[in-house]
Amino acid sequence: MKGPALKEKLAARIRAHGPITVADYMAACLADPDAGYYITRDPFGKKGDFITAPEVSQMFGELIGAFCLQAYLDLGAPGAFQLVELGPGRGTLMADLLRMASLRPEFVDAASLSLVETSPALRKVQAKTLEKAPLTPAFHDRFANVPDGPLILVANEFFDALPIHQYVKTADGWPERMIGLSDEGDLCFGIGTGRLDDTELPPEAQNAPEGTILETQPAANAITQEIGTRLARHGGAALIIDYGYLKTATGDTLQALYKHTHDDVLAHPGNADLTAHVNFETLARAAQEGGAKPLPPLEQGEFLLRLGLLERAGVLGSGKSNAVQDTIRDAVERLAAPDQMGALFKVLALSGNGRALPPFDM
Numbered sequence: 001m002k003g004p005a006l007k008e009k010l011a012a013r014i015r016a017h018g019p020i021t022v023a024d025y026m027a028a029c030l031a032d033p034d035a036g037y038y039i040t041r042d043p044f045g046k047k048g049d050f051i052t053a054p055e056v057s058q059m060f061g062e063l064i065g066a067f068c069l070q071a072y073l074d075l076g077a078p079g080a081f082q083l084v085e086l087g088p089g090r091g092t093l094m095a096d097l098l099r100m101a102s103l104r105p106e107f108v109d110a111a112s113l114s115l116v117e118t119s120p121a122l123r124k125v126q127a128k129t130l131e132k133a134p135l136t137p138a139f140h141d142r143f144a145n146v147p148d149g150p151l152i153l154v155a156n157e158f159f160d161a162l163p164i165h166q167y168v169k170t171a172d173g174w175p176e177r178m179i180g181l182s183d184e185g186d187l188c189f190g191i192g193t194g195r196l197d198d199t200e201l202p203p204e205a206q207n208a209p210e211g212t213i214l215e216t217q218p219a220a221n222a223i224t225q226e227i228g229t230r231l232a233r234h235g236g237a238a239l240i241i242d243y244g245y246l247k248t249a250t251g252d253t254l255q256a257l258y259k260h261t262h263d264d265v266l267a268h269p270g271n272a273d274l275t276a277h278v279n280f281e282t283l284a285r286a287a288q289e290g291g292a293k294p295l296p297p298l299e300q301g302e303f304l305l306r307l308g309l310l311e312r313a314g315v316l317g318s319g320k321s322n323a324v325q326d327t328i329r330d331a332v333e334r335l336a337a338p339d340q341m342g343a344l345f346k347v348l349a350l351s352g353n354g355r356a357l358p359p360f361d362m
């Protein structure tokens with residue numbers, strides 16, 4: 001399906017049933033079975049709309065492989081466990097992770113690999129990337145379908161793609177922000193009849209001025225609670241990496257990215273990437289409700305440096321040409337510098353048994 005089609009489909013839906021929530025809009029734009037952004041394309045890389053950390057450098061996935069290997073050994077090296085990635089993109093992170101973790105053959109011998117991916121187009125890319133990997137992936141539409149057992153799970157830039165709701169402060173409370181049609185028939189923001197439950201209003205938003213936006217992420221929290229339940233029941237560790245904020249705050253973080261530039265979120269439904277910042281405070285709380293222990297999150301830069309990013313860069317660059325060494329140095333900057341991905345991206349680790357997960361503090 002081509003460009004304007006999803007816009008028309010949404011307009012018809014709104015004409016028939018009334019305005020839709022921001023969450024419904026996000027879900028349709030990203031995952032509509034015919035025209036969803038991820039369903040129809042491979043959006044990564046220079047030609048796509050954005051570049052993610054695993055696509056910046058192999059060092060990212062390798063260091064996460066080192067984390068997973070350590071977590072596996074700390075679990076007592078079980079004879080069987082589920083290695084799971086949520087939203088694997090091109091499969092690059094998993095390929096790099098497995099190359100590193102294969103240094104201990106018992107890790108791959110014990111692992112069953114599950115990839116949670118809804119996009120048929122990306123499943124194909126992932127299978128191809130992992131063709132030579134030591135494990136063959138099983139694909140699942142949802143985390144709930146992944147087989148039980150001790151769990152080691154990673155998710156990079158997965159949670160920012162899950163639907164959020166937005167609420168707007170008005171004179172009489174917090175009605176939900178909706179998407180409807182203007183008199184000209186264009187998609188436009190408005191206010192609906194649903195409202196934020198008072199019990200859901202965080203202290204940070206209590207005295208907010210009119211017009212303030214508050215976001216909630218029930219889908220992200222529900223998956224994290226499920227992960228927490230599995231970890232508590234069977235043991236293991238989860239690593240959630242994304243851009244977001246550590247403490248609940250108000251503000252509109254919904255954004256569209258179209259050909260590497262910011263775009264009006266209503267302009268290109270299905271053809272632009274749509275994301276929202278992740279609230280790590282409520283994510284950690286959801287994991288805890290499931291029974292797992294969230295460790296104090298680290299910024300991505302600190303996380304990678306503690307895992308040995310500079311040492312790995314040194315080994316990779318040793319004996320190579322100046323051009324290769326420059327590329328590696330650029331990648332280190334990009335991944336870890338505070339003004340690039342280093343501070344905006346946060347890393348949350350969840351522990352099943354409440355014990356330490358290096359390099360996180362307790």
Ligand code: SAH
Nearest residue numbers: 038052087088089116117118119156157161
């Ligand atoms: N982790 C990858 C890709 C991030 S993009 C990387 O770092 O490069 C988001 C990924 O999540 C894509 O693979 C997308 O298809 C997938 N995805 C988005 N929403 C999903 C959902 N609800 N269920 C399963 N996969 C989803």
